Amino acid sequence: MASSSSDAKAAAIQAEAFPDGTTDFVPLRGKKYDLRKHIADQPITAANWYKHVNWLNTTFIIFVPLVGLISSYWIPMRTPTAIFAVAYYYFAGLGITAGYHRLWAHTSYKAALPLKIFLAAAGAAAVEGSARWWSRDHRAHHRYTDTEKDPYSVRKGLLYSHIGWMVMKQNPKRIGRTDITDLNEDPVVVWQHRHYLKSVITMALIVPTAFCGLMFNDWLGGFVYAGILRIFFIQQATFCVNSLAHWLGDQPFDDRNSPRDHVITAFVTLGEGYHNFHHEFPSDFRNAIEWWQYDPTKWFIWTMKQLGLAYDLKKFPHNEIEKGRLQQLQKKLDQKRSTLDWGIPLENLPVVSWDDFVSESKNGKAWVAIAGVIHDVGNFIADHPGGKGLISAAVGKDATAIFNGGVYDHSNAAHNLLSTMRVGVLRGGCEVEIWKRAQSENKDVATVNDSTGQRIVRAGTQVTRVSQPVATADAA
Numbered sequence: 001m002a003s004s005s006s007d008a009k010a011a012a013i014q015a016e017a018f019p020d021g022t023t024d025f026v027p028l029r030g031k032k033y034d035l036r037k038h039i040a041d042q043p044i045t046a047a048n049w050y051k052h053v054n055w056l057n058t059t060f061i062i063f064v065p066l067v068g069l070i071s072s073y074w075i076p077m078r079t080p081t082a083i084f085a086v087a088y089y090y091f092a093g094l095g096i097t098a099g100y101h102r103l104w105a106h107t108s109y110k111a112a113l114p115l116k117i118f119l120a121a122a123g124a125a126a127v128e129g130s131a132r133w134w135s136r137d138h139r140a141h142h143r144y145t146d147t148e149k150d151p152y153s154v155r156k157g158l159l160y161s162h163i164g165w166m167v168m169k170q171n172p173k174r175i176g177r178t179d180i181t182d183l184n185e186d187p188v189v190v191w192q193h194r195h196y197l198k199s200v201i202t203m204a205l206i207v208p209t210a211f212c213g214l215m216f217n218d219w220l221g222g223f224v225y226a227g228i229l230r231i232f233f234i235q236q237a238t239f240c241v242n243s244l245a246h247w248l249g250d251q252p253f254d255d256r257n258s259p260r261d262h263v264i265t266a267f268v269t270l271g272e273g274y275h276n277f278h279h280e281f282p283s284d285f286r287n288a289i290e291w292w293q294y295d296p297t298k299w300f301i302w303t304m305k306q307l308g309l310a311y312d313l314k315k316f317p318h319n320e321i322e323k324g325r326l327q328q329l330q331k332k333l334d335q336k337r338s339t340l341d342w343g344i345p346l347e348n349l350p351v352v353s354w355d356d357f358v359s360e361s362k363n364g365k366a367w368v369a370i371a372g373v374i375h376d377v378g379n380f381i382a383d384h385p386g387g388k389g390l391i392s393a394a395v396g397k398d399a400t401a402i403f404n405g406g407v408y409d410h411s412n413a414a415h416n417l418l419s420t421m422r423v424g425v426l427r428g429g430c431e432v433e434i435w436k437r438a439q440s441e442n443k444d445v446a447t448v449n450d451s452t453g454q455r456i457v458r459a460g461t462q463v464t465r466v467s468q469p470v471a472t473a474d475a476a
C-alpha cells in the first residue's frame with residue numbers, strides 16, 4: 001500500500017543517526033510528504049510560483065488582516081472595544097514573549113501548571129503557530145544564527161527575516177537540528193500543538209468577539225478590532241524580533257553576528273529589543289538588565305514569581321555580563337587604535353651604529369637619538385614648540401636626558417609624536433636593549449599587542465620615556 005510505503009520512508013528518514021543527539025522534526029499532525037524533494041529547493045518559475053507560496057500562512061498573515069483593514073472602514077471603533085483590544089494585545093504578546101520565547105524556547109525559568117496553561121492560551125491568541133513549532137525554530141535560530149540553517153536569517157534580507165520565511169515554503173530539512181525532547185514531554189505544549197487550530201480559533205477570535213459582544217454589545221467591533229487587527233499588530237510586532245532586532249541598534253556584547261540592542265525594538269516587542277544581550281545570554285529570563293530599560297516581559301515573570309507561579313528564574317552572573325561588555329569595548333578600542341599611526345615598530349627599524357648615526361647627522365640628516373631610537377626631526381624643526389634652537393642643538397646627539405627633563409620633560413603627546421619620526425635603532429642603544437631583553441624574558445607590558453596586532457602603547461609607556469635619564473653618551 002502507498003501509505004505504508006511512505007510510512008516506511010518517513011521512518012527511514014527518522015532513523016538516520018545524528019552524532020549530536022538531535023532528531024528530525026516529525027510533524028505531529030500526521031502530514032506525510034517526501035522531505036527530500038521539497039519545492040523550496042526548486043527554482044521559482046512562472047509555472048510553479050504558486051507552489052512556493054505557503055498559502056495557509058499567507059492567508060493568516062496577509063489576507064485576513066487585509067480583509068480586517070478594509071472592513072474597519074465601515075465598522076466604527078468604540079472606545080471600550082479599543083481599550084480591550086490593546087489589553088488583549090498585551091495578553092497575547094506576553095503569551096509569545098514570556099511563554100513561547102522565554103519559558104519554552106529558552107527554559108529561562110520554570111512555571112507552575114496554571115501559568116503554563118495561561119501562557120499557552122495567550123500564545124494561541126497571537127496566531128504564530130504552536131509553542132512546540134515556534135520554540136523548535138527559535139532554538140535553531142539561536143544555534144545557527146545568520147547561517148543557512150537559521151530559519152529566519154537576516155542575511156537573506158530584512159523582508160525575508162520579517163515575513164518571507166513564513167509566506168514562502170521552507171524545506172524543513174534545511175533548518176538546523178535542535179533538541180526538543182523537553183517540549184515533547186511537556187503535556188501543555190503537546191496538547192496545544194495537537195489542538196492548535198481549535199485553540200487559535202477560540203483564543204484569537206471567539207474570546208475577544210464574545211467579550212466585546214457580551215460586555216459592550218459590540219460583536220462586530222470585537223471581531224474586527226480585538227480579533228483580526230489585534231492579531232495583525234501582535235504578529236508584526238513579534239516578527240520585528242527576527243528582523244528589526246537583527247538590523248537596528250548597537251552591539252554592546254558581541255559583533256560577530258547580527259543581533260542588536262535598540263529601545264525602539266524593545267517598545268515594539270514587549271521588551272525583546274535587547275537582542276544582542278539576549279543572543280549572548282539566551283537563558284537569562286531578562287532581556288534588559290538595567291532597571292530603566294523597557295522589559296515588561298521581565299516584570300511579568302518577576303511578578304509571577306512573587307505570586308508563586310514562576311520559579312528558578314535564571315540569571316547570568318553580573319561578572320560574566322560585564323566581562324562580555326568590556327571585551328566588546330576593548331575590541332572597539334583596538335579597531336580605533338589600528339587606524340592611528342604609532343610609528344614604525346621598533347623591531348622593523350634598521351640597526352644603525354653610533355658612528356654611522358654621527359656621520360649621517362653631519363652630512364645633513366636631522367637625526368636625534370633618544371633612548372636608543374633614532375628620530376628624523378627634519379620636518380619638525382620649524383614647528384617645534386620649544387623653538388628651532390633647542391631641537392637643532394640636539395641633532396647628531398643622544399638627547400635622552402634633554403628630552404626627558406634635562407631641558408624640558410616632554411608631554412605624553414610629544415612622546416607619541418616623536419614615535420612617528422622613528423627611522424632606526426642604535427646598535428647597543430641603551431633603552432632598546434633593555435626593551436629587547438625584557439621582551440625575550442616576556443615581562444614587558446610595552447610589547448603587548450591588541451587583537452588587531454597593533455602594539456599597545458599606553459600613555460607614559462612610550463619607549464622614549466625614561467624616568468631616570470641616563471647620562472648623555474655624547475657629552476662634551
Ligand SMILES: [Zn+2]
Nearest residue numbers: 241242259275
Ligand atoms: Zn535573534
Ligand SMILES: [Zn+2]
Nearest residue numbers: 138142278282
Ligand atoms: Zn531567543
